[in-house]
Amino acid sequence: MMRAFNFSAGPATLPESVLRQASEEMLDWRGVGASVVEVSHRGAEFVAMAAETEADLRALLSIPDDYAVLFTAGGATTLQALLPLNLAAPGQVADYVVTGHWGKTALKQARPYVSLNIAASGEADGYRDIPDVAEWKLSPGAAYLHITANETIHGVEFRDMDAVFAVAAAPTGAVPVVADFSSSIAAEPVDVSRYGVIYGGAQKNLGPVGISFCIIRRDLLQREGQPRADIFDLRSVLAKESMLNTPPTWNWYLLGLTVKWMLAEGGVTEFAARNARKAAVLYAAIDGSGGYFRNEVAAPVRSRMNVPFFLHDEALDKPFLAEAKAAGLIGLKGHRALGGMRASIYNAMPEAGVQALADFMNDFRKRHG
Template identity: 60%
Template structure:
């Protein structure tokens, strides 16, 4: 079996060591005589797994006291709606910083439950840059400020954490969580769909400050209330045990790589290699994103002649590279450089890109 170089934006590559461990455990996990998917989530074995996964994540991110870690379901999109349900009451408003497709969707899904105000946006710039901080119009009394640190489709990324004063900062970190160290204490709530840097789709990891769990929110069923999930150790209902198990393996793999400092250094090298290839191609390849806003995780790029797009994609796939087609909203190409994408994979990609440019330039 030959594994391809996988640059998918999500569901994305998982570390090969994690997949091999899962393969090894598939029929007999932890000496149980069954797969982890076949055992009770309330049994001693799984409860120990869950506790270790949380402990590993807390170590990786240096999660301070006063925060709960939740393993939820629904994908980030569900939580676009569920967050205002939990953090705001009737008549409340929240500020949204919109820098791409997922920020737009967060506003749209929140709007039935809260007065979602767009405090800043870069839509006029086609989401190719970030809105300057002095243009943000944060409103007094906001329940929270929401932003997307990394936009997967448009390839823009905040390289700092915005200062929004005493208002809780909420971040959709789906495509950049665990890619480098993060000061969790700067946030009120962090959430991330697992399918990019954590594990398989169907799991959401959330880190939420205790005082926000105590907010009354609005009337809703218990299953939607984060405080209920926290009180029940994320087992208010049957959780995604397979996703939780693979997330725990991924956390352990990250610790074995040297943690998030080492991972951040590797991710920076990968992005530098690819952007230098694009910028040094004499215009054959182009990055449309403003340099200061370029994402390390998702690198969209175009060819100087769009007529070559189909040729590039066909040849790259034949050469063993997966999922380099850009999102339909922006076109072109996109290479996603999540944690499980090795520096070797990026080096192979840039070799192909240079060869392609030499043959088609």
């Protein structure tokens, strides 16, 4: 059996060594005589694994002690609804900067719970750039400022956060920055202490679909928020160590294995270097094609994780995808909201995979003129 290079945006490729270990442990996990999906989440073995995973994630991301780490089900979209419930008082304004599809989704989830202010939006330009921070219209006394660190579909990424933190701190005092890091978490070093909340789904860089992470400054959990069921109260989730109800145990286990793999590979500093090289190879194949391929995102905010691109003639889309699949390159079809192609090159995508894609693109261009 030969594994393909999987460029899917999520669920995304996982490290082969992680999949092999999971396969080996499927029938007997840690010598308990059963699979991890069969044992109690209240049992000593699973509780120890959960604590180990949190400790590893803290080490990987250098998470300070004054931040809580929560693992939740329901995906980033669920957290997009839970965070305004927990962080904003009834009727309080929250600022949102919309730089793509998932920023727009965050607005939709928050709308029932907060008074929304769209501080800036890139929609008029087709989400090809991030609006100039100097032009953002922020609200005095906002509960928080929400951004999407990396837009998985449109391929737009915040590459310089200094200006964002500066504007969030002025003129009326610090407003916590809440950031959806679903598709760029652990891709490079991030100073967690500058954010109020970092959250996202795991199914791109941290593990499989079905489990999410929420890294939240502990003082923000003291906010009263809005009336909500206990299951939606992040304070209760923390008090029960992310086991307020039965968690997605298999997904948690795989997340833990993936984090261990990243640590063993050299951590976020090593992956930052790899990701920079991978992105450079792929963008060079696009930019050096003489217009045969094109990426429409402004160069300073091009994503390192998700690279959308278009062929000069849409009639070539189907042949490109078919030939790519035959060459062992899968998951390249663009999202229906944008069309074209998209290559997601997360941490688990090896450099050899990106080079294989670049070589294929160059060869396809020569053969199809």
